[in-house]
Amino acid sequence: MNAPSSKRRRATGRATLQDVAAAAGVSPITASRALRGERSVAAELVERVTAAVAQLGYVPDPAARALASARSNQVVVLIPLLSNALFVDLLDAAQRTLLAAGYQSLIGVTHYDPEEEEALLRTYLMNRPAGLLVTGFDRTDAARALLQGSGVPYVHVMENRADTALHSVGFSQQAAGQAMTAELVRRGYRRIAFAAAQLDPRTLQRAEGYRAALGAAHDPALEFMDAAPSSLALGAVMFERVLREAPDVDAIFFNNDDLAQGALLQALRQGVKVPERVAVVGFNDLTGGDQMLPPLSTVRTPRREIGLEAARMLVALMRREALPEASMDLGFELVLRESC
Amino acid sequence: MNAPSSKRRRATGRATLQDVAAAAGVSPITASRALRGERSVAAELVERVTAAVAQLGYVPDPAARALASARSNQVVVLIPLLSNALFVDLLDAAQRTLLAAGYQSLIGVTHYDPEEEEALLRTYLMNRPAGLLVTGFDRTDAARALLQGSGVPYVHVMENRADTALHSVGFSQQAAGQAMTAELVRRGYRRIAFAAAQLDPRTLQRAEGYRAALGAAHDPALEFMDAAPSSLALGAVMFERVLREAPDVDAIFFNNDDLAQGALLQALRQGVKVPERVAVVGFNDLTGGDQMLPPLSTVRTPRREIGLEAARMLVALMRREALPEASMDLGFELVLRESC
DNA sequence: CTGAAAGCGCTTACAG
DNA sequence: CTGAAAGCGCTTACAG
Numbered sequence: 175m176n177a178p179s180s181k182r183r184r185a186t187g188r189a190t191l192q193d194v195a196a197a198a199g200v201s202p203i204t205a206s207r208a209l210r211g212e213r214s215v216a217a218e219l220v221e222r223v224t225a226a227v228a229q230l231g232y233v234p235d236p237a238a239r240a241l242a243s244a245r246s247n248q249v250v251v252l253i254p255l256l257s258n259a260l261f262v263d264l265l266d267a268a269q270r271t272l273l274a275a276g277y278q279s280l281i282g283v284t285h286y287d288p289e290e291e292e293a294l295l296r297t298y299l300m301n302r303p304a305g306l307l308v309t310g311f312d313r314t315d316a317a318r319a320l321l322q323g324s325g326v327p328y329v330h331v332m333e334n335r336a337d338t339a340l341h342s343v344g345f346s347q348q349a350a351g352q353a354m355t356a357e358l359v360r361r362g363y364r365r366i367a368f369a370a371a372q373l374d375p376r377t378l379q380r381a382e383g384y385r386a387a388l389g390a391a392h393d394p395a396l397e398f399m400d401a402a403p404s405s406l407a408l409g410a411v412m413f414e415r416v417l418r419e420a421p422d423v424d425a426i427f428f429n430n431d432d433l434a435q436g437a438l439l440q441a442l443r444q445g446v447k448v449p450e451r452v453a454v455v456g457f458n459d460l461t462g463g464d465q466m467l468p469p470l471s472t473v474r475t476p477r478r479e480i481g482l483e484a485a486r487m488l489v490a491l492m493r494r495e496a497l498p499e500a501s502m503d504l505g506f507e508l509v510l511r512e513s514c
Numbered sequence: 515m516n517a518p519s520s521k522r523r524r525a526t527g528r529a530t531l532q533d534v535a536a537a538a539g540v541s542p543i544t545a546s547r548a549l550r551g552e553r554s555v556a557a558e559l560v561e562r563v564t565a566a567v568a569q570l571g572y573v574p575d576p577a578a579r580a581l582a583s584a585r586s587n588q589v590v591v592l593i594p595l596l597s598n599a600l601f602v603d604l605l606d607a608a609q610r611t612l613l614a615a616g617y618q619s620l621i622g623v624t625h626y627d628p629e630e631e632e633a634l635l636r637t638y639l640m641n642r643p644a645g646l647l648v649t650g651f652d653r654t655d656a657a658r659a660l661l662q663g664s665g666v667p668y669v670h671v672m673e674n675r676a677d678t679a680l681h682s683v684g685f686s687q688q689a690a691g692q693a694m695t696a697e698l699v700r701r702g703y704r705r706i707a708f709a710a711a712q713l714d715p716r717t718l719q720r721a722e723g724y725r726a727a728l729g730a731a732h733d734p735a736l737e738f739m740d741a742a743p744s745s746l747a748l749g750a751v752m753f754e755r756v757l758r759e760a761p762d763v764d765a766i767f768f769n770n771d772d773l774a775q776g777a778l779l780q781a782l783r784q785g786v787k788v789p790e791r792v793a794v795v796g797f798n799d800l801t802g803g804d805q806m807l808p809p810l811s812t813v814r815t816p817r818r819e820i821g822l823e824a825a826r827m828l829v830a831l832m833r834r835e836a837l838p839e840a841s842m843d844l845g846f847e848l849v850l851r852e853s854c
Numbered sequence: 855c856t857g858a859a860a861g862c863g864c865t866t867a868c869a870g
Numbered sequence: 871c872t873g874a875a876a877g878c879g880c881t882t883a884c885a886g
């Protein structure tokens with residue numbers, strides 16, 4: 175009768191590749207190839223398949239695709255924290271680029287914990303992702319082996335390394351730390367403190383740059399490190415502490431803008447003049463820096479561009495296209511407002 | 515010989531349910547049932563399967579599962595913006611809860627655009643998600659039909675509605691707007707402005723609350739609406755504008771904290787005394803409000819709790835467990851600091 | 855409580 | 871350039 179064939183017991187009601195093939199008068203394999211843009215299909219058949227797809231409103235089933243091809247259309251993005259605007263910006267840009275290229279993003283938050291990252295990697299690799307975006311180069315050996323052994327392309331974001339063939343899009347954190355410190359020196363500051371929170375690998379690289387810029391003038395007593403997460407409130411506390419413990423300080427380089435903004439607000443509360451009594455500079459150029467009193471001098475980091483370019487690089491890798499370069503240094507920019 | 519059977523041409527090398535079943539001496543179906551915790555399996559067999567899983571390091575293939583069961587282990591989370599800390603907090607909490615329950619999150623950003631939301635829904639529904647979290651009740655009819663027709667459980671976040679059987683976790687935006695306005699009235703303010711950006715549905719609900727609290731005293735000339743996205747910089751501009759266009763204003767209720775914080779900084783720049791000349795209050799209690807000069811009075815919204823509880827509710831729905839209630843009102847709290 | 859059979863909707867590998 | 875067959879690794883539906 176007209177009842178659906180009893181053979182198709184669990185049909186979902188959606189049009190399948192079979193239906194498309196039948197409507198186009200080709201075999202399912204040919205329909206599949208036409209759909210995926212394989213060039214070995216006659217132009218006329220491609221047209222017929224395309225028409226059938228449009229007519230039936232066909233959409234491929236990602237699960238069936240993943241099962242048959244051992245590869246999904248999802249990209250895993252591993253970032254340290256969602257509460258840091260830096261990573262949210264990067265994620266947003268990467269996500270849009272990937273979506274436009276037909277890939278969905280699966281986000282994993284590592285909380286700056288290598289063990290947690292390794293666990294996430296184990297879990298997400300089971301999904302047979304098409305690719306991965308990972309933050310920085312610092313991870314467990316097991317995580318590295320997992321990435322390497324997966325056969326899945328991946329790109330490192332935020333950092334660059336010249337000594338490897340690994341794919342990366344970022345900038346030199348050390349060079350950025352060095353450049354801002356050098357600018358302070360150039361402006362005549364002599365007792366320059368470095369105040370950092372979180373103490374993740376990139377923060378420590380910036381500290382290296384700070385030390386390099388200071389050379390012999392570097393005084394370890396002017397380094398203030400706090401492993402707590404970065405925040406406005408912590409910046410206020412650190413500002414007060416630096417002035418108390420190093421009264422002769424004349425400039426403070428905070429490793430993140432939220433710290434620096436908190437410091438500026440604390441200075442206002444204490445009546446400490448910035449930059450006259452002490453200069454304050456930050457890092458990243460987060461929202462609000464230009465609204466501070468005085469407006470905050472900082473290092474602008476290209477996080478959106480990093481997200482965009484890393485996604486592009488990954489897409490090329492996933493499509494097995496040739497890559498112009500294995501690693502991109504997107505640089506940084508000193509934004510000198512009135513706080514130094 | 516010892517070579518793998520030529521029948522298994524595309525094996526991936528991972529242990530399969532077949533391997534587990536063989537090692538446990540049961541059929542694959544029984545292994546599958548034991549794995550998924552179906553209660554109809556003898557305790558002893560469950561033990562043997564569990565042991566085999568551990569021994570082989572077996573992990574189920576999500577794609578095969580999704581294909582066979584027409585349901586994946588992924589939950590789609592649709593939020594308006596990643597650049598608003600409010601939604602990032604909600605997302606973070608929901609994500610953790612879902613991950614702990616064995617579900618992965620697929621994030622979609624709608625940019626407050628119903629058309630974009632509808633498109634995302636179409637795309638993501640193809641993945642046969644196990645469930646969805648959607649923001650608010652405002653969407654296209656097609657999107658509503660898509661959700662309804664999918665058969666997939668979903669929970670609304672951020673808002674509540676008593677007049678429907680729809681699942682939701684949030685609070686009354688209108689009541690929150692009304693409560694803060696009433697507090698300002700109680701404190702003796704008489705010319706209370708409402709300044710809003712983005713103008714999304716929830717902002718407009720807060721505006722309703724503002725009007726309701728003012729009653730006959732409500733003056734449309736004191737409403738300042740700007741459809742641009744919320745930011746510190748816009749808050750500064752709006753503050754200046756309100757004072758210029760309504761010089762007799764004695765309090766300003768900003769619909770989001772970033773606006774209010776920007777206003778506070780602008781007041782500082784202009785030398786306008788807060789709250790003496792004009793009171794300033796915000797909404798959401800975002801990071802930094804307590805660091806402002808003066809510390810910002812605002813409405814604390816339970817976004818993390820919303821993410822957590824909505825995820826819990828969804829998990830119960832996905833597991834077909836009984837639900838204590840279809841809708842949860844998590845309330846809000848006035849945080850009265852020194853800016854009013 | 856357990857299982858043999860069939861099927862989910864695609865793509866791979868092999869032919870021609 | 872095109873296709874018939876087989877298979878990816880699970881779960882559903884039917885029996886018993």
